[in-house]
Amino acid sequence: MGGGGGVSGLLTTELRGDVVSLRGLRARGRHGVLDAERQLGQVFTADVDLQVDTRTAAVTDDLADAVDYSVVAADVVAVLAGEPVALVEVLASRVASACLVHPGVLAVAVAVHKPQAPVQVPFDDVVITVVRRRGDLLDAAPASPFDAVVALGANLGDREAVMAAAVRDLAATGGLQVVGVSGVVETTAVGLPGAAPQPDYLNAVVRLRCALSPRDLLRACRAVEAAHGRDAAVRAGEPRWGARTLDVDVLTCGALVAADDDGGGGGSPALQVPHPRAGVRAFVLVPWAGLAPDDVLPGAGRVADVLAALAAADPAAVSDVRPRPDVALSAGGSA
Ligand SMILES: Nc1ncnc2c1ncn2[C@@H]1O[C@H](COP(=O)(O)OP(=O)(O)OP(=O)(O)O)[C@@H](O)[C@H]1O
Ligand SMILES: Nc1nc2c(c(=O)[nH]1)N=C(CO)CN2
Structure with missing residues (x-):
């Protein structure tokens, strides 16, 4: 199962340049389509790759010139634990938005894991991965209205x-x-x-x-x-x-x-x-x-x-x- 393990490569090859990765961020959330999921809640885990430009921070050694991964981590967990949504796709998109709020984040890949999803056969995990670039969410024409x-x-x-x-x-x-x-x-x-x-x-x-x-x-x-x-x-x-x-x-x-x-x-x-x-x-x-x-x-x-x-x-x-x-x-x- 993903999420809890160590850093194991990037979520996607679509990110370019420098990347900060967070793995296994988790919280209980009440996301899901079923009433039982809304009532009981379950564990959601997020893996995040942040495309950043570390060249300034690499010279100044100043946190102000870097994306503070501890702040991003707290923001991601707040989304996982926050307002319930029906679809993991929406959750992943909101996690991406929370990352892109940080000005130094140029693009992001987010994998949201729902290992306790209501799937009626033996399984390890459900993972939905989205990639968003700065501007994508607001400037992309929707696939459907x-x-x-x-x-x-x-x-x-x-x-x-x-x-x-x-x-x-x-x-x-x-x-x-x-x-x-x-x-x-x-x-x-x-x-x-x-x-x-x-x-x-x-x-x-x-x-x-x-x-x-x-x-x-x-x-x-x-x-x-x-x-x-x-x-x-x-x-x-x-x-x-x-x-x-x-x-x-x-x-x-x-x-x-x-x-x-x-x-x-x-x-x-x-x-x-x-x-x-x-x-x-x-x-x-x-x-x-x-x-x-x-x-x-x-x-x-x-x-x-x-x-x-x-x-x-x-x-x-x-x-x-x-x-x-x-x-x-x-x-x-x-x-
Ligand atoms: N959801 C939004 N709808 C409209 N404008 C927005 C929105 N989000 C940000 N803006 C920006 O808000 C700025 C101010 O817009 P506008 O002059 O219409 O504000 P307002 O109507 O006086 O105040 P308010 O935003 O409190 O309604 C604009 O630069 C616009 O680009
Ligand atoms: N009653 C009322 N007051 C406002 C309104 C408005 O539409 N109705 N819009 C504002 C800025 O958008 C500011 N104040």
Whole structure:
């Protein structure tokens, strides 16, 4: 069985250059398709190869110039022990994301072992190995379309017309199919402390079948914003959380958990999924839970449960969200 043994070669020949390997990282987790797996949990083990460039550290002898493998190891174990997922593939992908968060990690190979998997014949182990390079998770077109959820917000101009047009624009974008649109809500602008008051927002969420990479989905959202008066120049002059004709944020890309803060280089927009503030925003969660209460916000849980937790912690924020049934949105046009 792999995992517990010593370092025994690389997981793949796809990594180039210097490699730091971790073997046999393990934790109990509740991942699996079966209810029993969710309830009882079992041991998961990860082997990880990190492609790095050690040349600077080799000269300076300074940990600050190296990838600290003890930190990576703790991050990997946190994923193994963390939020349950159904598939080992998702678990391995999340382990890869956790490794790629470290700036010095250029690429990673991850083998996740599930030696106690529910297999009905004698066996030693189940191992799923994935290889990811910096940017892969956010920039690779999916092999098949995935479910994505985006949030709409507008608090300047003809808000109703802009919201309706935004849904139509998303539906008209190649690679996107609108499969659900929430009710519209009106909400007090959440601004930075001390900022000048702003007009109220209209907010809604839209579910999409997405055949684009996550980054191209973000670009598509930006294009829809730009079509409604919020282009790059306008954005550049905005204060953070300032008033805007239209905001289109990516909330989730299926179960993907991934982030970069530099757009992967080359001038691409930075992207983090799930959206880091989705789980604390009543103006997102109320319409989302109305549309799809069983959707999962990765890292936080079922959307209806996340909303219930927010309602308990901050009832005023949730009761501020006012339904606007008179503003109906649909992919085909506004009602
Ligand atoms: N999931 C995401 N959806 C939209 N933008 C994102 C996401 N993750 C990172 N970004 C980046 O966030 C930056 C700010 O985007 P934007 O101006 O829309 O923020 P905001 O809507 O004012 O604030 P917030 O991000 O809190 O909603 C952009 O540079 C964008 O590339
Ligand atoms: N009520 C409300 N407040 C906000 C909103 C929003 O969509 N609705 N969006 C923000 C930045 O994205 C900041 N504040």
